[in-house]
Amino acid sequence: MCKTMYSSHLHLFFIQAPSFSDLSKYRFAVMKSLFLLLLCLTSSVICTHKSKKIHLERKESKPLPVVIWHGMGDSCCNPLSMGAIKKHLEEKIPGVYVHSLRLGNNFATDTKQSFFANMNELVAIVCLHIMKDPELQNGYNAIGFSQGALFLRALAQRCAKPKMNNLISIGGPQNGIFGLPYCLGDNFFCNSVRWLLEQGAYEGPVQRRVVQAQYWHDPNVEETYLHKSIFLADINNEKTVNHKYKENLIQLKNFVLVKFDGDHMVVPKESEWFGYYAPNDQSTILAFNETRLYKEDLIGLKTLHDSSRLHFLTWPGEHLRVNLDTLDEDIIQKFLT
Numbered sequence: 466m467c468k469t470m471y472s473s474h475l476h477l478f479f480i481q482a483p484s485f486s487d488l489s490k491y492r493f494a495v496m497k498s499l500f501l502l503l504l505c506l507t508s509s510v511i512c513t514h515k516s517k518k519i520h521l522e523r524k525e526s527k528p529l530p531v532v533i534w535h536g537m538g539d540s541c542c543n544p545l546s547m548g549a550i551k552k553h554l555e556e557k558i559p560g561v562y563v564h565s566l567r568l569g570n571n572f573a574t575d576t577k578q579s580f581f582a583n584m585n586e587l588v589a590i591v592c593l594h595i596m597k598d599p600e601l602q603n604g605y606n607a608i609g610f611s612q613g614a615l616f617l618r619a620l621a622q623r624c625a626k627p628k629m630n631n632l633i634s635i636g637g638p639q640n641g642i643f644g645l646p647y648c649l650g651d652n653f654f655c656n657s658v659r660w661l662l663e664q665g666a667y668e669g670p671v672q673r674r675v676v677q678a679q680y681w682h683d684p685n686v687e688e689t690y691l692h693k694s695i696f697l698a699d700i701n702n703e704k705t706v707n708h709k710y711k712e713n714l715i716q717l718k719n720f721v722l723v724k725f726d727g728d729h730m731v732v733p734k735e736s737e738w739f740g741y742y743a744p745n746d747q748s749t750i751l752a753f754n755e756t757r758l759y760k761e762d763l764i765g766l767k768t769l770h771d772s773s774r775l776h777f778l779t780w781p782g783e784h785l786r787v788n789l790d791t792l793d794e795d796i797i798q799k800f801l802t
Contacts, residue, residue: 527560528558528559528560528561528801528802529561529603529604529605529606529630529801530561530562530563530564530600530601530604530605530606531554531558531561531562531563531564531605531606531607531608531801532563532564532565532566532595532601532605532606532607532608532617532629533547533550533551533554533563533564533565533566533607533608533609533610533613534566534591534607534608534609534610534613534614534616534617535547535565535566535575535579535610535611535613536579536610536611536612536613536636536785537579537580537611537612537676537677538576538579538580538654539576539579539610540567540572540575540576540579541565541566541567541568541572541575542565542567542572543572546610547565547610548565550565550608550610550787551563551565553789553792554797554801557793557797557802558797558801558802561801562600562601564595564598564600564601564605566591566594566613568582568587568590568591576654577654578676579612579676580654580657580658580675580676580677581654581674581675581676582674582676583673583674583679583695584616584619584676584679584680584696585695585696585699587616588616588619588620588623588624589623591616591620591624592620592623592624595620595624595627596624596626596627601627602627603627604627604628604629604630605627605628605629605630606629606630606631606632606633606800606801607620607621607629607631607632607633608633608635608796609632609633609634609635609637610635610636610637610785611635611636611637611638611730611731611784611785612637612638612676612677612680613637614633614634614635614636614637614638614639615634615637615638615639615680615697617629617632617634617637618632618634618637618639618700618714619696619700621713621714621717622700622707622709622710622711622713622714622764623700623709623710623713625709625713625716628716629716629717630717630718631717631718631719631720631721631800631801632717632719632720632721633721633723633796633800634720634721634722634723634737635723635785635787636723636724636725636728636730636731636737636784636785637722637737638680638731638736638737639722639736639737639738639739640682640697640701640735640736640739640740640741640756640758641680641681641682641697641736641741642677642680642681642682642731642732642736643681643682643683643684643732643733643742643747644732644733658675658677661675661678662675662677662678662681666678666681666683667681667683667686667689667690667693667694672693672694672695673695679694679695679696679697680696680697681694681697682694682697682736682741684741684742684743684744684745684746684747685745685747687744687745691703691704692704700764701758701763701764702758702763702764703757703758703763706763710764710765711762711763711764711765711768712765714764714765714769715765715768715769717769717774718774719774719775719776719800720769720774720775720776721776721778721796721800722737722738722739722775722776722777722778723737723778723779723780723795723796724737724738724777724778724779724780725737725779725780725781725782725783725784725785725786726779726780726781726782727781727782727783727786728783728784729783729784730783730784730785731784733750735750735752735753738752738753738777739753739756739758739759739766740752740753740755740756741756753766754767754770778795780795
């Protein structure tokens, strides 16, 4: 009985089991399926790798972002000035991200702080803005207009990360001013600044709160300037030498200085090329390479010049009379694309 049941179970097993020939076919089918599965997985990895590579290539080919800083009496998004420049950059450099710096919570505050603020504090705030902007983490180019160009230079010296690639100074008073700033119209801000500078640019409260006083450079009282200037004399390394300022500035790929040949706002206009009055001699203007700033290479100007990374351009006309065709030819095509 038991033997019969056992035999029947064996018989049942062999009935359900495939023959040797069928087993070979089965094994072949399984191996084929495994091979196809492996092929699909491999293809998937290759496709994913290619997709990531294409994505990275597209990311790498995206133009470097541009940060712009406006001048005195202007704001980040004035449609007749910075707004128009931002739009023009976006049209000429497809896909570019443009960050037009706004200082304060609104446009009115932004304009006000171009007259009344502590520039050491504002540069520190802008550094935080730049560091927090995810679009700028792989570096950026910078274009400053008038005093905004001077402040961007301070940013390059004090805020090394993310890296500034090219710095374009358009009418920037890089070595300061010694003349009351010219403003369009008879307005409260301009008149207040003129009066305060006349009262004493190096007096503590004026120096700490009036923006233009902080890059006021009186050649007749050079020692007073060196002692009391809280901003310009510091970023020019004319007081206590900060080696980081030079180390950071010479990391620039290019430093471009645009001077307007008919400029009456920046006095002397040679300041836009780092030239300036000789100490205690307002009748003599030194070229950039005749100044102590260059000869002692205090901030790296000589290093940049010797390595052909310091560029001098002259544009016709009054202060900030920017011709867009000239901007395209001299700046966008050569340094931003």
